[in-house]
Amino acid sequence: MRAVTRRVTVMGLIAAGLSACVGGGGRGPVGAAQAETVMRPVPNAGFDAWVAGFRARAAARGIPAGVISDAMGSAGFLPDVVERDRNQTEFTRTLEDYLAIAAKPERVTMGQDKLRQYGAVLSRIEARYGVEAHVVTAVWGLESFYGTRRGNVPVISALATLAYDGRRGAFFESQLIAALKIIANGDVSARGMTGSWAGAMGHTQFIPTSYLAYAVDFTGDGKRDIWSEDPTDSLASTAAYLKNSGWQRGLPWGGEVRLPSDFNPALLGRGKGKSAGEWAALGVTSATGGAVPASGSIIAPKGVGGPAFLLTQNFNVILRYNNAESYAIGVGHLSDRLLGRPAVQADWGPDQTGMTMADRQALQRALTDAGYDTGGTDGVIGTKTKTAISAYQQASGLPVTGEPSLDLLRRFR
Secondary structure, eight states: OOSTTOOOOHHHHTTTSOOSOOBTTBBBSOOSSOOOOOOOOBOOHHHHHHHHHHHHHHHHTTOOHHHHHHHHHTOOBOHHHHHHHHOOOOOOOOHHHHHHHHTOHHHHHHHHHHHHHTHHHHHHHHHHHOOOHHHHHHHHHHHHTTTTTOOOEEHHHHHHHHHHHOTTHHHHHHHHHHHHHHHHHTSSOTTTOEEOTTSOBTTTTBOHHHHHHHOOOOSOSSSOOOSSSOOHHHHHHHHHHHHHTTOOTTOOOEEEEEOOTTOOGGGOSTTOOBOHHHHHHTTOEETTSSOOOSSBEEEOTTOTTSOEEEEOHHHHHHHHHSOOHHHHHHHHHHHHHHTTOOOOOSOOOOOTTSOOHHHHHHHHHHHHHTTOOOSOOSSOOOHHHHHHHHHHHHHTTOOOOOOOOHHHHHTTO
16 A cells, blocks of 8 residues: 555565565565564663653643553563564565465465355455455455464554664554544554564454554454454455455456567566457466457566566556555466466476476475475575575585576486
8 A cells, every 4th residue: 555544564565576475495485574583672761752742742742641551651662673674684585486475385275275264254244345355355365375374463562663763754653643533543452462573463464554544443342453362353444445446346357368479578577558359369378278368468577488468457556555566466477376376388498597486396305305495396496495405505515605506407307
């Protein structure tokens, strides 16, 4: 969500990269919350002085004195939050890697299970807001792995720490004021307000300002409860946000398309939209050879010979939820996979090291068989795989680079 009530998740803070949840062979799975580690406050006189000053500013913004006293009285300085904010690794993922993690088999299978489990609720949400159940479920899957990684950090302490730290102090103070308003409204207690280190909360990771603007009480219990095990209010709030951003029911987000070999690359790029008929006249089809599903723009990250994707107006709506192109394609692709549609059909080809996805998976399997834990064999080269490569190189008397290569793979063959 990128507006005055800007929605920030850890995903958004790391731009187009993946979150810091470690899973599989790479830096994934996608999801806003970090691995569940306990953050403990430490004494900090400067923080205490900042809180004292903030109390007056909160009162001036209309926050009740009792809420300020309760919430800020239990707030503490979290150095781990500052460390994560200042040391966000700039992981640059190819779209191939991103989609491999976003639509990994475990995420697809769990998402299909959730579609069945919450089918009746999602149908009611779709009827009210006009956002398809599989799309809402895909957002849920990418933001918190269907609620399994919502974050356990005390949000008041996290936001106060970030506001005091000052790097983006004004932004995080505005989030802290919004969080106190949520508590004052009675939706959650200060102690029950948990989330990511950056203050993103619930199954679909709303920051406080976005919560105030878009969260809904779909269950009718008088609370907009995105923190409980029941995801109903979170899912409905996501649908409400997408509806307010212009979601068009029945319009696909886009999808993979097939380009003719003589396709003019100058026609590629967002903002260069054409009607479905115009694309068809240029020889474009769906990935399976059928008709182009809708009007829109086409992108091809690896050029005309690689995978290409049609992007419609609904793709732009997903970008309002998180302004990263890979994220929006990830949501769309996962939503398709939840309906049983196929993975990307076109060949991505080799990466910058000359290795294909199959090569990278083979290397991970070989390292694992040799006793070096890569954390999985998804073909995505992340921290655990690089650590395994480094350990193997050191044990084998090779220069320690931690980088995959075809030469390294050949050593196992």
